[in-house]
Amino acid sequence: MNELSVGVIGCGLRVRAMLPLILQNARGIPARLAAVCDVKEKETLIDELKKIDIDCTNTRFYTDAEEMLSRERLDGVMIGTRCSLHTKYAVQVLEKGIPLFLEKPVATTQSDWELLKKAYEDGDSEVVVSF
DSSP states (O other): OOOEEEEEESOOHHHHHHHHHHHHOSTTSOEEEEEEEOSSOHHHHHHHHHTTTOOOTTOEEESOHHHHHHHOOOSEEEEOSOGGGHHHHHHHHHHTTOOEEEOSOSOSSHHHHHHHHHHHHHSOOOEEEOO
16 A cells, blocks of 8 residues: 545544644555545635645545545545534445544434444444544
């Protein structure tokens, strides 16, 4: 493996705080930000990522997570959306078998927690929950 491709769904403050660390410490393998899915304008995201020294030259931007997950070959995905959306996107990532970095809370309702638990148990993805 020459380079790890990392995707982000929801480029919030916590993800922006963790992303440089993830990209620099990817088990000794070079890593890059391959794709970002967010509701913000691309130019706004690029400005925010430049402030934390992330090179977006070859990063693709999406507004639809399902499209991003279908089009990209990702070695890991970080989720940093608003809390009520964590489960929805985590389930999509887990169903693709992609390693996941998920912010807390992992779910905001009992039914979401049950969906997430099932997706985790049915898959084999590595999962890290922030904090």
